[in-house]
Amino acid sequence: MLPPGTVYLPTKFKQATLVDLLDRALDKGVVISADLIVSLAGIPLVGVNLRAAVAGMETMLRYGLMRDWDERIRDWESKHAEQREPALLANETTILRMYGALWAARGIYRAWRPGHIYLTNRRLILFREQPAETLLEIPLHSIKGYAIRRETHFTGRERDLVYLGLRSGRSICLCAERHEELLSAMAMEMSSMGIPLVEETSSPFAALDGEAAALMAGEAIKAESKMWRQVPQLGILGDTWRPGRLYLTGSRLVWWCDTDRQVQLEVPVGRLGGADVETMDLGGLIGERPVLSLRYRNSHGLETALLTGDGLWEWKQAIETLAEGTEACPRCGGLAPKERLLEQGCPNCDWTSPLPKGQPAVAGRA
Numbered sequence: 001m002l003p004p005g006t007v008y009l010p011t012k013f014k015q016a017t018l019v020d021l022l023d024r025a026l027d028k029g030v031v032i033s034a035d036l037i038v039s040l041a042g043i044p045l046v047g048v049n050l051r052a053a054v055a056g057m058e059t060m061l062r063y064g065l066m067r068d069w070d071e072r073i074r075d076w077e078s079k080h081a082e083q084r085e086p087a088l089l090a091n092e093t094t095i096l097r098m099y100g101a102l103w104a105a106r107g108i109y110r111a112w113r114p115g116h117i118y119l120t121n122r123r124l125i126l127f128r129e130q131p132a133e134t135l136l137e138i139p140l141h142s143i144k145g146y147a148i149r150r151e152t153h154f155t156g157r158e159r160d161l162v163y164l165g166l167r168s169g170r171s172i173c174l175c176a177e178r179h180e181e182l183l184s185a186m187a188m189e190m191s192s193m194g195i196p197l198v199e200e201t202s203s204p205f206a207a208l209d210g211e212a213a214a215l216m217a218g219e220a221i222k223a224e225s226k227m228w229r230q231v232p233q234l235g236i237l238g239d240t241w242r243p244g245r246l247y248l249t250g251s252r253l254v255w256w257c258d259t260d261r262q263v264q265l266e267v268p269v270g271r272l273g274g275a276d277v278e279t280m281d282l283g284g285l286i287g288e289r290p291v292l293s294l295r296y297r298n299s300h301g302l303e304t305a306l307l308t309g310d311g312l313w314e315w316k317q318a319i320e321t322l323a324e325g326t327e328a329c330p331r332c333g334g335l336a337p338k339e340r341l342l343e344q345g346c347p348n349c350d351w352t353s354p355l356p357k358g359q360p361a362v363a364g365r366a
Contacts, residue, residue, distance in 0.1 A: 029055030029063075086118055086127040086134055095119045096185045102126050102136050103161075103173035117176055119185055124164075126174075136174075140190050142166050145198040146183060151226050151310065165200060219249040223318050227292075227309035229255055229265065241282065246307060248318055253294075255307070265305055267296040275319040277312045292316060 036048035053065065060066045088094070100117035113135050115128035124143070126136035147163045162174045162183065176182045187197040227246035230239050244257040244264070253272065255265035273295035280291045292312045294305040307315075329346040345352035 025054060026056035027059065029053060029059045084129055084132075086125045086137075088120065089122065092120050092122050095121060095189065096182060098177040098182065100126060100174055100176040100182075103175070104135075112175065117174070117182065119182060119189070121189055124186070136172070138164070138166070138172075140186065141193060141195055142168065143186070143190070143195075143197065145200045146186075147200045148179070219251065221247055221249055223248040223315065225310045225315075227255065227307045229257075230306040231257075231264070241308075246309070246315070248315075248322075253296075253319070255305075267294075267298075269322050271297045272319055272322055273297060273302065275316045277316050280306075282308070294319065 030053070032050065032052040032054070034048075034050040036050070037044050038046040038048075053060075055063075057066070057070060061070060085094075096117075096119040098117050099114070101112040101114040104111055104113050113126075113128070115126045115133075115135050118125040118127055122140060124136070124138045124140060125134060127134055144165045144167045146165065148160050149163060150158055150160050159175060160179055162176055162179050163171055164174065165171050183197070190197045224245060224247045226243070228241045228243055229246075231242050232239060242257055242259055244255055244259075247254045247256070251269055253265075253267045253269070254263055256262070257264045275295065276293045277290055278293060279288050281288050282291075289308050290312050292307045292309075292315055294307060296303055296305070329349060329351055331346065331349050331351040342353050
């Protein structure tokens with residue numbers, strides 16, 4: 001025993017490491033006590049009293065701390081740990097299991113929800129383990145057909161997406177680790193049920209979903225694909241690239257913005273002026289990429305929209321094919337179908353053709 005009045009001085013151990021410090025703190029525990037008073041001109045205004053204990057759970061429980069929390073957490077984990085796979089029905093067996101994700105698009109929520117795809121002899125299931133949740137559950141007899149679409153992300157990565165068309169008219173989009181194996185197994189199971197799994201080469205249900213499907217109802221779609229568009233500067237925000245889908249019908253060209261959930265570009269076919277494909281530096285990690293420069297005319301004059309995505313040269317050809325039947329009004333420069341200018345005059349101003357019907361038009365291409 002040390003004599004009374006002995007002064008204890010701190011001892012420095014150079015061999016101690018951060019691991020030793022953490023082990024000491026978790027095993028023995030650390031108590032932090034602090035009192036703080038904030039004053040102004042000598043007058044106390046705010047008082048802060050801090051008491052904190054840091055230790056491993058075994059130490060905490062040994063001193064009677066956090067027992068209720070520990071019991072509740074262990075109880076929750078024990079209940080949810082029991083379900084690591086989806087619950088199967090009677091006489092239902094799992095045929096295939098692989099990693100996958102579901103494209104969820106409801107209202108403003110649009111994201112991929114990952115999990116594991118389970119194909120049984122009766123259903124197609126997407127199950128997430130943590131927390132345990134069934135993200136998708138479809139009876140095989142409700143599937144009408146499928147389509148495969150290869151899409152390129154804005155970063156340049158390509159992947160094949162599986163679109164399943166349901167007999168109810170809905171469609172769902174899946175990303176599967178081995179989609180060919182999944183579709184082959186689905187076809188075999190559905191064939192044993194007397195139901196064929198038809199591949200939709202034209203992808204009528206793969207093109208549209210949600211609000212976009214309602215907007216394009218009744219129109220024959222000539223071309224469509226995922227397309228990023230450069231949205232002009234708005235307020236303090238500069239020009240930004242946003243994801244969406246580009247649709248071309250016999251009467252209009254439409255770009256649907258995925259993030260804002262609305263049409264942000266709509267051009268009647270008669271106002272299309274053509275398109276060019278050029279390589280542009282988009283900055284950042286993206287670098288140089290081919291960009292579709294779309295020319296069209298609106299009430300403000302000639303405008304240009306920049307888009308990038310898949311099949312830009314095919315889009316250029318499709319747009320120019322439709323634009324070939326348009327002419328520019330010699331007075332206001334507005335685009336309109338050639339026959340419309342010759343027969344009825346310009347729809348944007350009062351100009352009428354002085355030439356007899358059947359004579360070549362005086363208007364030039366924009």
